[in-house]
Amino acid sequence: MRFLIGNLIYQDNPITFKNIESRIPEIYFNPDHIMRRLPRPRILKSHERFQSRYPRIIYIVHDPRDVWVSFCHRNLKWRDIPDTPDNYPMDEFAARFLRAEFDVISVPGADNVGSWLSMREGSATFLWFATRT
Numbered sequence: 001m002r003f004l005i006g007n008l009i010y011q012d013n014p015i016t017f018k019n020i021e022s023r024i025p026e027i028y029f030n031p032d033h034i035m036r037r038l039p040r041p042r043i044l045k046s047h048e049r050f051q052s053r054y055p056r057i058i059y060i061v062h063d064p065r066d067v068w069v070s071f072c073h074r075n076l077k078w079r080d081i082p083d084t085p086d087n088y089p090m091d092e093f094a095a096r097f098l099r100a101e102f103d104v105i106s107v108p109g110a111d112n113v114g115s116w117l118s119m120r121e122g123s124a125t126f127l128w129f130a131t132r133t
Helices: 002-009 032-036 064-077 090-098 110-120
Strands: 057-061 126-130
Touching: 057 110, 064 090, 110 126
Parallel strands: 057 126
Antiparallel strands: none
16 A cells, blocks of 8 residues: 555655655654654554544555455464464464454554544544455
8 A cells, every 4th residue: 555655646756665665664663753854744654543643644444354364474474373374274373363362563453443433534634445355
């Protein structure tokens, strides 16, 4: 989504893997003093619960099936689970995922979605949509 949004906004200088962090940075990889120096309007990627300091929001809710598969592949890549489906069946991963047994900072849950919807739904400065498989 950062690529899509970034390339709509920065049509004169397309977003690439080399420049995405400098154009639409994740808040987790950059210190606050760097983020404050970014030119306005700033576009940031975050998985945070409601924060009043963000005046305009595009909130994207991913289909949980996509989140589950993506998170499984992330855990395989980071070797947080065994590296072959034979050693670690997807249904076992799914059961653990649904029980919230993983440290999931990058997968917002219903409380995250609810925090934004309860505070900003209906506001002209809040755009949200859900992706579907």
